[in-house]
Amino acid sequence: MAQNTEPQPDPARANAQPAPAPSDDIWTKCPTCKEIAFRKEVERNLNVCPKCGHHFRLTVSQRLAITVDRGSWREMFSELAIGDPLKFVDSRPYTKRMAQARETSGRNDAVVVGAAAIEDRPLALAIMDFEFMGGSMGVVVGEKIARLFDFAARRGLPVVVFVASGGARMQEGALSLMQMAKTSAAIARLRDARLPYISVMCDPTTGGVAASFAMLGDLNIAEPGALIGFAGRRVSKQTVNQELPEDFQRAEFLLAHGMLDAIVPRHQMRFTLSRLLTMLARRHPRRIRK
Amino acid sequence: MPPAGKHNPGGHLRSHPAAKGAPAESPNQGLSAIERVRLARNPMRPQTLDYVDALFSEFFELHGDRRFGDDGAIVAGLGYFGKHPVAIVGHQRGKTTPERIKRNFGSARPEGYRKAARLFDLANRFNLPVITFVDTQGADPGLGAEERGQNEAIAHNLELMSRLEVPVICCVIGEGGSGGALAIGVGNVVLMQENACYSVITPEGCAAILWREATEENVAIAASAMKLSAPDLLELGVIDEIIAEPPGGAHTAPAEAAHNLGVAIARHLERLKTLGPAQLRRDRERKFAAMGNAFLQRQGVENTRSIG
Numbered sequence: 001m002a003q004n005t006e007p008q009p010d011p012a013r014a015n016a017q018p019a020p021a022p023s024d025d026i027w028t029k030c031p032t033c034k035e036i037a038f039r040k041e042v043e044r045n046l047n048v049c050p051k052c053g054h055h056f057r058l059t060v061s062q063r064l065a066i067t068v069d070r071g072s073w074r075e076m077f078s079e080l081a082i083g084d085p086l087k088f089v090d091s092r093p094y095t096k097r098m099a100q101a102r103e104t105s106g107r108n109d110a111v112v113v114g115a116a117a118i119e120d121r122p123l124a125l126a127i128m129d130f131e132f133m134g135g136s137m138g139v140v141v142g143e144k145i146a147r148l149f150d151f152a153a154r155r156g157l158p159v160v161v162f163v164a165s166g167g168a169r170m171q172e173g174a175l176s177l178m179q180m181a182k183t184s185a186a187i188a189r190l191r192d193a194r195l196p197y198i199s200v201m202c203d204p205t206t207g208g209v210a211a212s213f214a215m216l217g218d219l220n221i222a223e224p225g226a227l228i229g230f231a232g233r234r235v236s237k238q239t240v241n242q243e244l245p246e247d248f249q250r251a252e253f254l255l256a257h258g259m260l261d262a263i264v265p266r267h268q269m270r271f272t273l274s275r276l277l278t279m280l281a282r283r284h285p286r287r288i289r290k
Numbered sequence: 291m292p293p294a295g296k297h298n299p300g301g302h303l304r305s306h307p308a309a310k311g312a313p314a315e316s317p318n319q320g321l322s323a324i325e326r327v328r329l330a331r332n333p334m335r336p337q338t339l340d341y342v343d344a345l346f347s348e349f350f351e352l353h354g355d356r357r358f359g360d361d362g363a364i365v366a367g368l369g370y371f372g373k374h375p376v377a378i379v380g381h382q383r384g385k386t387t388p389e390r391i392k393r394n395f396g397s398a399r400p401e402g403y404r405k406a407a408r409l410f411d412l413a414n415r416f417n418l419p420v421i422t423f424v425d426t427q428g429a430d431p432g433l434g435a436e437e438r439g440q441n442e443a444i445a446h447n448l449e450l451m452s453r454l455e456v457p458v459i460c461c462v463i464g465e466g467g468s469g470g471a472l473a474i475g476v477g478n479v480v481l482m483q484e485n486a487c488y489s490v491i492t493p494e495g496c497a498a499i500l501w502r503e504a505t506e507e508n509v510a511i512a513a514s515a516m517k518l519s520a521p522d523l524l525e526l527g528v529i530d531e532i533i534a535e536p537p538g539g540a541h542t543a544p545a546e547a548a549h550n551l552g553v554a555i556a557r558h559l560e561r562l563k564t565l566g567p568a569q570l571r572r573d574r575e576r577k578f579a580a581m582g583n584a585f586l587q588r589q590g591v592e593n594t595r596s597i598g
Binding site for chain 2: 078079080081082083084085086088089090091106107108138139140142143146168169170172173174175176177178179180181182184185186187188189191192207208210211212213214215216228229230231232235236239240242244245248249253257258259
């Protein structure tokens with residue numbers, strides 16, 4: 001599988017975590033099967049547990065590296081950043097939280113968008129960064145997603161979005177909520193242009209992001225075991241006052257209830273996207289400017 | 291001022307001096323955010339069906355989503371606003387305990403949003419303006435709602451509403467709770483009653499997440515921090531107009547509250563009816579495409595590394 005030349009994860013990020021015990025660097029414990037494996041071995045296996053197939057979350061760099069053709073990625077709109085519309089203060093001011101998230105991640109907000117290619121087929125691509133404030137959607141995330149869809153509609157490109165988000169960002173209040181409408185309207189324009197949109201729901205996809213662009217794919221795909229839901233499990237449990245099924249809000253539960261087209265293991269994701277984009281793109285005249 | 295009523299539907303309403311923009315001399319000014327939340331949730335506060343009674347004639351309720359069931363938390367139907375036939379959709383929370391249970395306390399399930407979608411589609415094909423009333427603490431978070439695709443139902447409505455080619459006027463009359471509110475809230479015009487609130491999460495939910503504990507004090511702080519009151523949302527550009535309420539809240543004089551709302555709906559409907567189908571969609575798209583963009587700034591990504 002082609003790898004691109006993304007830089008390795010920033011060492012500063014590792015330093016920002018509480019100092020790990022030395023062994024943590026070498027070993028990884030699988031939360032599903034509790035097996036302890038060499039971290040390197042797990043990473044070589046695309047961060048999938050070699051024993052049970054548990055899919056660990058990926059960073060944006062890792063996702064890019066295993067998804068797009070080497071050297072094809074061009075990031076767009078990376079300079080967009082948010083001020084402090086609500087002057088929101090909880091235990092810390094929003095500006096401080098954002099400054100730290102920016103410092104840690106080296107990016108301005110919780111999504112990267114751009115143009116790329118998969119097996120030589122050009123596409124518009126978004127990857128959400130769950131490490132950046134839980135991948136939450138504020139104005140910047142909504143705007144970048146909407147701009148990506150409009151870019152794709154103009155250029156005649158298909159869109160793939162890797163979703164990983166806890167939902168709308170509380171600290172931007174109702175403005176976050178409005179991004180649900182903004183992104184959905186942009187998808188309507190892409191659909192009118194008869195261009196395909198594949199939503200790939202990764203762990204987790206919940207709240208206002210799940211209830212807007214994540215669920216609006218022409219094809220909705222998920223990684224195995226991904227948490228996908230509207231409300232938190234605790235809230236749901238209180239509401240129904242009964243035991244919830246074990247796989248509640250897991251990708252397998254959604255597939256069983258008709259909400260997903262397929263669950264695709266990470267090892268097959270790139271190949272699957274390539275196949276699907278080829279089949280869906282065939283009938284549409286494409287205007288592609290390199 | 292003639293009270294609005296069944297025999298005086300929207301078309302006969304006259305402009306009320308306090309009905310436009312932020313009401314300057316309103317007795318409700320100076321209320322704290324949490325006080326407004328309490329007013330918005332007041333069990334005596336008029337609900338969708340009260341406004342349907344007061345502002346529309348010949349209302350004919352339509353039931354069911356043709357997929358699964360009929361959700362009492364969302365009321366939908368056809369009626370006349372003045373001389374205009376319109377489609378009406380709104381949350382209904384219920385007032386008595388049996389009605390509240392029937393209405394699921396105004397928390398709609400997927401079938402409710404799909405019933406709304408059916409109405410939106412109907413309105414679009416028969417060129418009827420859409421008027422919605424938003425009043426929910428949030429969409430139903432239960433097991434059944436998840437099984438039947440609450441996320442998909444809400445997301446579908448957001449896309450569908452954005453592409454409607456008829457006038458859409460949304461009125462936030464109580465609590466505008468997150469995605470469950472927005473799913474019937476994508477309008478060319480979004481009106482909001484003075485003491486209504488509209489937010490991405492309830493103040494209790496926000497407090498529980500940020501401070502781990504939703505004490506009364508934390509909830510009040512959260513309500514204020516989230517800028518969920520009408521004056522704040524007007525400033526943020528989330529809503530277009532504040533509708534004045536009688537002193538003490540809409541429940542103290544429901545006829546006056548309905549009258550003020552009706553005057554504003556009539557004024558906006560007249561204007562929107564002059565626009566063509568493509569223009570109506572484009573204007574609505576542009577309005578939502580601009581949400582929050584006033585607060586965007588350009589920041590070099592490299593520079594961010596030097597922060598702190």
